[in-house]
Amino acid sequence: MLSFERREAATAHNASSPRSPPGYELRKWLRSRSKARQSPAQNGPHGATTSGLLSLPVELQFMITSHLDLAETVALRRVCRLYRHVITADIVQAQFSRYGQYDAILQGCCSECLTTPGLDRLILDVTREHDAWRSICFRCWRTQLTPDYQRKHGPLLELANGEYGYICHFCAWPVCGGDGQEGSQELLHAPCRVKRYLATITWFVMAILQVGLGVLALVLAVTQYRKVPTVLIPTCIDFGLSIVALALFIIRTCAHDEQKYTYALAAELMMTVVRIPPVCYTARETVNTPNVTFMSKFALGIFLLNLVFRFVDTVGYTLLYFGYDPRSMFIAGLSLRKKMVYMLCTFVVWCAFIPN
Template identity: 50%
Template sequence: MSAYNSAYELSIYSSSQDSHSHSRALQPPLHTKPAPPTIDLLSLPLELHYLIIGHLDLDLDSLLQLRRTSRFYHHVITLELVRQLFVRDGHASLSLTACCYECLSTPGLDRLVVDRTLDISSWRSVCFRCWSKRITVDYHINPWPVVEIANGKEGYICHFCNWPVVNNGRDDGVDRLHASCRSRRRLVLFVWVAMAFLQFGIGVLCAVLAWTRYKHKDGVLIPSSVRPLPPFFQS
């Protein structure tokens, strides 16, 4: 008769207890309610966003700051929406003077041009970047056309970068270019003159070599001179 092994019975009991506890852990707890779905502000329909923005008492600066918070509001707050909120009966709000009517940027009054082609009561401020994109040949045919800055000053179109430059009340040719553009223009002129002299020197050197070192080679000399015909061609 074999001896009773209590250690074997204890191991079986402990393994069965572990399996029961593991199966209970895998079962979902009773009387638990599912978590409610989270509602995100950006998941609302687009029409509700327009209604919310329309009922908010926001000024132009707050609205543009909201536009910079996310890509969603960047596409929701468009140029047409700003016109509907701040342009009433054809008269633009005074706050629109510091905002570009093409890209809705606010770089400052000293970096905005007044578009004189539009009505005086409408939204006429445009930033330097958007203004430089519309520069055509007509602006360069008429030397240094005068433009009006949003801060009340006048300026000219810089012929180097096509950005307006404020003339500070003076009308001299020196003040019609930016200081940095003036330095770059001098550098470009110096490089252009240096390249012209280099090209002329290379041409003179090629001609001298063709008439001295390579005078017996027709493939080099003929492009630069006219040689007499051979005797059998003269008869």
């Protein structure tokens, strides 16, 4: 794959490294495959070996592949399973590099999966050195995206063609187009904008439903269980805690400091957990009342539904507090089982807070 001068330069460069030079790995794989293809089971009826590049001697294969350009090398890697394992990112970088400087043609190739989607579909990875081969496609970039990795890139993404893009606030995939000026403008893909509206509307419906259940539980406790302090007192305590939780939610959504946001989220999670015992106690005492009427059954249903919401909110805030990213279900290449788990976790989180 490398010419003689390039092989000598690569060998001298990697002399201090314990890894073998790229050419050694290529020749090793080619020799093993050539021996396998020259077995009697794969020979023709007259003893002739199969035709094609792999039927040639290793030295000729090595000489031929060393004259391929980047597009031809990537194409060869796609059509042959052997070369897909042999032609790695290190091999490509060594072939198209000289004296420690990579060829500018590598800018149009992903340094992770070796695909060439186009300069407008490649991001320059700012976590790598400026003079290194740091182009990465959207798929590979989204797969390794973490909150810390996203903070290093900032609100803007520099594309390989010199333009800029943004991170979609809903799915975290890149949004092409921008003027290179950092701002607070929230850009989303057109389908993601519709999905975000639907998720936000769903959250508001769930929030109104929870508030309505709390108010209805308080009204039932005051009107139907006024003389039963074991029902009235816990219901009033839960309603008062819901007001405090609402204040904490407003503080968290208005917080721009990450530490302040974390503290408010921890307090909101604690408040949600504290609200569970009063609701459980109220539901139990409702069942233990001597006269079971329609209103008592209705009140029991309201208290139990309120309890379900408390558990869902607790799970959602717990996932959010321990760093779960609701956008994980949009990662490419997920198995069906993992995608279903992520979708369930994201739904639970979205029931607890407005997706940002």
